[in-house]
Amino acid sequence: MEYKVEAHRIMSISLGKIYNSRVQRGGIKLHKNLLVSLVLRSARQVYLSDYYSGACLNAQSEREGNEWDITDSEREKFPPSATECDRVESTEEPQPNEQPEKEREYRENDDEVKSDQVDCTSTLQEQNQNSSLDSVAKVSSETPPESITEPKESPSDSAVAERDSTPEANGESHQPPKPYVCSNRKRSAEESESGDSPQKRTKVASSNAKEDEEAEEMDTSNVSNLITIFGSSFSGLLSKESAKPEAEAEDSGQICCDQMLKNLNPWSTAIVAF
Amino acid sequence: EAGVGGFYQNKKTFFSFFFILVCDPADVISTVEFNQTGEFLATGDKGGRVVIFQREPQGEYNVYSTFQSHEPEFDYLKSLEIEERINKIRWLPLHNPAHFLLATNDKTIKLWKVSERDKRAEGYNLRDEEGRLKDLSTVTTLQVPVLRPMDLLVEASPRRVFANAHAYHINSISVNSDCETYLSADDLRINLWNLNITDRSFNIVDLKPENMEDLSEVITVAEFHPHHCHLLAFSSSTGTTRLCDMRASALCDQHAKLFEEAADPSHRSFFSEIVSSVSDVKFSHSGRYLLTRDYLTVKVWDLNMENKPVETYQVHDYLRTKLCSLYESDCIFDKFECAWNGTDSVIMTGAYNNYFRMFDRASLRDVTLEASREVCKRRAVLQPRRVCVGKKQKETDVSVDSLDFRKKILHTAWHPKENIIAIAASNNLYIFQDRLTPNGHHNTPEIQSAPPKWQTQPNPPTY
Numbered sequence: 231m232e233y234k235v236e237a238h239r240i241m242s243i244s245l246g247k248i249y250n251s252r253v254q255r256g257g258i259k260l261h262k263n264l265l266v267s268l269v270l271r272s273a274r275q276v277y278l279s280d281y282y283s284g285a286c287l288n289a290q291s292e293r294e295g296n297e298w299d300i301t302d303s304e305r306e307k308f309p310p311s312a313t314e315c316d317r318v319e320s321t322e323e324p325q326p327n328e329q330p331e332k333e334r335e336y337r338e339n340d341d342e343v344k345s346d347q348v349d350c351t352s353t354l355q356e357q358n359q360n361s362s363l364d365s366v367a368k369v370s371s372e373t374p375p376e377s378i379t380e381p382k383e384s385p386s387d388s389a390v391a392e393r394d395s396t397p398e399a400n401g402e403s404h405q406p407p408k409p410y411v412c413s414n415r416k417r418s419a420e421e422s423e424s425g426d427s428p429q430k431r432t433k434v435a436s437s438n439a440k441e442d443e444e445a446e447e448m449d450t451s452n453v454s455n456l457i458t459i460f461g462s463s464f465s466g467l468l469s470k471e472s473a474k475p476e477a478e479a480e481d482s483g484q485i486c487c488d489q490m491l492k493n494l495n496p497w498s499t500a501i502v503a504f
Numbered sequence: 505e506a507g508v509g510g511f512y513q514n515k516k517t518f519f520s521f522f523f524i525l526v527c528d529p530a531d532v533i534s535t536v537e538f539n540q541t542g543e544f545l546a547t548g549d550k551g552g553r554v555v556i557f558q559r560e561p562q563g564e565y566n567v568y569s570t571f572q573s574h575e576p577e578f579d580y581l582k583s584l585e586i587e588e589r590i591n592k593i594r595w596l597p598l599h600n601p602a603h604f605l606l607a608t609n610d611k612t613i614k615l616w617k618v619s620e621r622d623k624r625a626e627g628y629n630l631r632d633e634e635g636r637l638k639d640l641s642t643v644t645t646l647q648v649p650v651l652r653p654m655d656l657l658v659e660a661s662p663r664r665v666f667a668n669a670h671a672y673h674i675n676s677i678s679v680n681s682d683c684e685t686y687l688s689a690d691d692l693r694i695n696l697w698n699l700n701i702t703d704r705s706f707n708i709v710d711l712k713p714e715n716m717e718d719l720s721e722v723i724t725v726a727e728f729h730p731h732h733c734h735l736l737a738f739s740s741s742t743g744t745t746r747l748c749d750m751r752a753s754a755l756c757d758q759h760a761k762l763f764e765e766a767a768d769p770s771h772r773s774f775f776s777e778i779v780s781s782v783s784d785v786k787f788s789h790s791g792r793y794l795l796t797r798d799y800l801t802v803k804v805w806d807l808n809m810e811n812k813p814v815e816t817y818q819v820h821d822y823l824r825t826k827l828c829s830l831y832e833s834d835c836i837f838d839k840f841e842c843a844w845n846g847t848d849s850v851i852m853t854g855a856y857n858n859y860f861r862m863f864d865r866a867s868l869r870d871v872t873l874e875a876s877r878e879v880c881k882r883r884a885v886l887q888p889r890r891v892c893v894g895k896k897q898k899e900t901d902v903s904v905d906s907l908d909f910r911k912k913i914l915h916t917a918w919h920p921k922e923n924i925i926a927i928a929a930s931n932n933l934y935i936f937q938d939r940l941t942p943n944g945h946h947n948t949p950e951i952q953s954a955p956p957k958w959q960t961q962p963n964p965p966t967y
Binding site: 240255261268276 | 579582584585586587589610672673691692719721722724741774775777778781828831832834
C-alpha cells in the first residue's frame with residue numbers, strides 16, 4: 231500500500247528530526263519535538279492500521295489515553311518477528327532513497343539555518359512527487375470504517391500511476407520483494423559488528439534514560455535496539471564529538487525502525503521529557 | 505536607496521510605499537518592535553545584539569544605538585548551550601527622557617536603559633582635561649566645574665537582569681498596562697514579574713503535567729491585554745488561545761475563555777496538528793479583538809465569541825498540498841508573526857519568498873508585497889505579487905514551485921499610529937512608509953530623486 235510507504239517515510243524523517251534535535255545548539259526544543267512526536271504517532275497509526283481487521287482508524291485516533299493498550303494488543307495480534315518482517319520488508323526498497331536525505335539531515339546539524347536551506351532546495355525538486363503522496367496520506371487517514379479497504383485501493387492505484395511517471399527511485403517499490411532476510415538476525419549482526427561499544431553504549435544510554443525519568447518505562451532491550459539504530463549518537467552526545475559516519479546507523483535504522491514500531495511510544499515520550 | 509512603491513486595485517490605492525533599506529549585515533534579525541510613540545524601532549538579532557533606530561524629523565529612520573544585550577552562555581548542569589539570540593523586545597511605556605526596553609533570550613530577560621548625553625562637565629580641580637590627576641602643587645585656585653555641550657552620545661546600560669526563572673525556552677514577554685509588572689512565558693509556564701524586583705517572580709500559568717509523557721501541548725505566545733491589567737492571553741501548540749483573568753485565582757490554569765475553532769475534517773492530514781499550532785497572538789489596539797497566526801491562516805477573534813473566529817484570512821493556502829515537503833525541510837515549523845495597524849483596520853503577516861501580506865478588514869481586499877533588494881531599487885516601483893498554483897495568467901505571476909522557502913518573513917511590525925511598517929527579511933530590515941498627504945489623500949506614486957544614505961553603524965555607545 232502506497233500510504234504505508236508514505237507513513238513509513240514520514241516516520242523515518244521524524245526520527246531523524248528527533249535525533250537532530252539532540253545535537254542542536256540551544257538544547258532540545260520542546261515545542262518542535264512535541265509536534266514531531268505527534269506526526270510520528272499519526273504516521274505510526276496509519277502504518278499499522280493494516281493490522282487491524284475491521285477496526286477503524288478514526289476510532290483508534292479518537293480513543294483517549296489508550297496508546298499503551300493499542301501497543302499491547304498489537305503485540306498479541308500477530309507473532310513477533312516473522313509476519314511483521316514479511317509485511318515490512320516490501321517497504322524497505324524506498325529506504326535507500328531516503329538515506330541521502332537522512333544523511334544530509336544528520337550531517338547538517340550544527341547550523342539550523344543551513345540545514346533548512348539545503349533541505350528546502352531539495353524539497354522544491356520533490357514537490358510534485360510529494361504532493362501526490364500527500365493526497366494519498368490524507369485520504370488514508372480519514373477513511374470511514376465501512377469502506378476501509380476499497381478507498382485504499384483507488385488512491386493507491388492513482389498514486390501508483392503518478393509514481394510511475396516520476397523518475398525517482400520510488401519506482402523500486404513495485405519490484406518483486408527481495409529475498410527475505412530475518413530482521414532479528416540482521417540486527418544482532420549489527421550489534422556484533424560494533425564490538426565492545428554496545429556494552430559501553432548500554433551503560434551510557436541507561437544513565438541517559440534515568441535522566442529522562444523514563445527508567446521504569448524502558449527495558450534494556452528497547453534501549454539496545456535504539457542505541458543500534460542511532461549508532462554513535464549517544465556516545466557522541468556525551469563526548470561532544472561530531473557524529474561518526476552515519477552509514478552504520480542508516481543500515482541498522484532501516485531494519486530496526488520497523489522493530490521499533492511497537493516500542494516507539496516510550497522513546498518518543500522520552501525525547502519529549504527532559 | 506529608495507523608491508516609491510504603489511499599487512492600484514480598482515483604481516484606488518491601498519497603500520503606496522516608499523522605503524528605506526537599512527542593511528544590518530551581521531546577523532539574522534529575530535525580533536522587531538516599535539515603541540509606543542513609533543519614534544523608535546528596536547531590532548534584536550541572532551547574535552544577541554540590539555539595534556535601535558530613531559525616526560528623523562524628515563521621516564526616515566536612522567540608527568540610534570547598538571549594544572550587545574545577551575551573550576552565549578553554558579548551562580553546566582544540563583550540558584547545554586544557551587543561545588544569545590534575542591527572542592523578543594518590548595518597550596516600556598515610561599515617561600522619562602530615557603528609554604527602557606526589555607530584551608530576552610531563551611533564559612534571561614534584561615531591562616535596558618537607553619539614554620542620551622549631550623553635556624559634559626569641564627573644569628575639574630583635581631583632574632585635567634584628559635582625566636589625569638593633576639599635580640596638587642600646581643593647583644592654586646578653586647573653580648566650579650561647568651556643563652558644556654558635547655556631541656550626542658547614546659548610552660545603553662543594563663538596569664535589571666531577570667534570570668533563573670525559566671526551565672524551558674522563553675518565547676514571549678509582555679508589559680502590563682499597569683506599567684509595573686510584566687510576564688514572561690516559556691513552553692510550559694508563564695511568570696509574572698515586578699519590573700523592580702529581579703530575584704522573585706510569580707508563576708501564574710503552569711501547563712507542565714505530572715508525568716511528562718502526558719505532555720500534549722505547549723505555550724507558544726503570551727500577551728497582556730492592552731487596557732485591562734488583569735487579563736492575559738496565551739496560545740498553544742494545539743491551536744487554542746486562552747484568555748485568563750488574574751483576579752480569578754493566583755494560578756490561572758483554568759481559563760476564563762477558550763478560543764478554538766473546530767478543525768476542518770476535509771483538511772485532515774499527518775500535519776494537521778503542526779499546521780494548527782498558533783505562532784503569534786496580538787490583541788487589537790482597541791482590546792476588543794485577538795489576532796492569531798497559524799501556519800496557513802491568520803484569524804481575527806472577537807473576545808466575546810469563543811467558538812470561532814469572526815474573520816479568517818488565507819495567507820498561503822497553496823502550501824496545503826506541500827505540507828509533507830515543508831515538514832521535511834523544517835519549514836512547517838516556521839513561526840510567523842502578525843500585526844495590526846494603528847486603527848485595527850488592516851492586518852499584516854509575513855510569508856515565504858520574502859513576501860508579506862496585508863488584509864484590509866473592511867473591504868476584504870488583500871495584497872502581497874515583496875521585500876527584497878532586487879525589487880527595492882532606486883527608482884523602482886513596488887508591484888503587488890501574485891502566486892499562481894497552475895499556469896501563469898500574467899507575466900508577473902510567480903509559480904508556487906519557484907518560491908524560495910529560505911526567504912521567509914517571520915518578523916513584522918506596524919507603527920502604532922502611522923502607516924509605517926518594518927519588515928525583517930533575514931539580516932535585512934526594510935521600512936516602508938505610506939505617502940499620505942496631510943489632507944488624507946494618497947499621492948500618486950513618484951520616484952524619489954534624492955535617496956537617503958546607507959546607514960552605517962555609529963560609534964558604539966559606552967555602557
